[in-house]
Amino acid sequence: MAQIEVLTEDTRWTDAGLPALAEVACTAALVELSLDADYEISLLACSDARVAELNTEFRGKPTPTNVLSWPTEERGAAIPGMIPQLPDGAPHELELGDIAIAFETCVREAEEAEKPFNDHVTHLLVHGTLHLLGFDHINDPDAALMEGLETRILAKLGIEDPYST
Structure with a gap:
């Protein structure tokens, strides 16, 4: 089960x-990967302006994006397309990291x-939770793995494949 601390900067x-x-x-993401400890995630619920600031500071991209994540530990797989x-569940591994999500971008993309x-x-x-766990989409094998996981997790929640055309 995820323990999520939400910091709401944008009341929408x-x-x-x-x-x-x-x-x-x-x-759901943790359950799909059989991670059953009380993992902690901090979530910043903010506006496009705030995410643009964070995106500029941490990625050098002065624009808003839908979601950003900062894992507590780098867990990436050594071989593209492999599970990180x-x-x-050890006590020092319970804190997974931080996610920020931008309201206006989410509304626009959904529309x-x-x-x-x-x-x-x-x-x-x-998607953000999987990033905290070391998944990425930098190359085709990693993207295929991550998108496949997302699709399976969302299907179990009754949500259509976000990658289908």
Whole structure:
């Protein structure tokens, strides 16, 4: 089960029910990977302006994006397309890291894709959680692994494949 601490800077996220969406999404990602300890995730619910600041500071990209993540530990797989070194539930591994999510970008992307807002946000929270666990999409094998996991997790939550055209 995920223990999620939500810091709400943009109150539109409260109205959108982000804490409940986060609990479902992040927990589903952990369950899919058989991670059953009380892992901790910090979630910053903010605006595009705040995410643009963070994206500039940490990635050198002065634009907003939908979701950013900062894992507590680098866990990436040594071989592209392989499962990263997942935490084993030891006390020093319970804190997975931080996620920031931008309200306006999420709304815009959901509208453009003609998808329900809650489904899109759930997908992004699953995506961010997988990043905290060492998954990435930098190369084709890693992207295929991560997208496949996301699709399976979302299907179990009754959400359509976000990568289908």
